[in-house]
Amino acid sequence: MNKIPLTVKGAEQLREELQRLKTIERPAVVAAIAEARAHGDLSENAEYDAAKERQGFIEGRIKEVEGKLSNAQIIDPALLDADGRCVFGATVEMEDQDSGASVSYQIVGEDEADIKAGKISVNSPVARALIGKYAGDVAQVQAPGGIREYEIIDVRYV
16 A cells, blocks of 8 residues: 655544544543443344444544554655755745735645645645745646646745
8 A cells, every 4th residue: 555645743643533533532432332232122223323423434434544554654844854844844925916916825745635724635636736846936727727836935834
């Protein structure tokens, strides 16, 4: 399986989720199944069916998170010697050439991406256009409405 790039913070969030799933969610759903079983006939027991479905979801998510963590390549942007280039984990401040609007994004792994928090996936068109560029360069991004150009103002490694 391919390595999954994660920032240190993203890996920590996955570890916390895994811990919560195993110590809180899993025991709670086991208790819900036991309680539903105590109600009798399982063939017409909606509580039992819902609890079993929830258990399947939790077990699937545990496997998924464990798989991601076992294949994770944890990258700390503060330790990178990128010499001012846009790389995974970097926070890039840029200006839209058409509108003049200024935006700032951190390039992160797919699981960490959250556009509202200013985090974009390394696989997104914007991030792919930014990778390898320096402050002062212009990145061209293929958007649904046509090509957009962004001037890179600053690259930080937080």
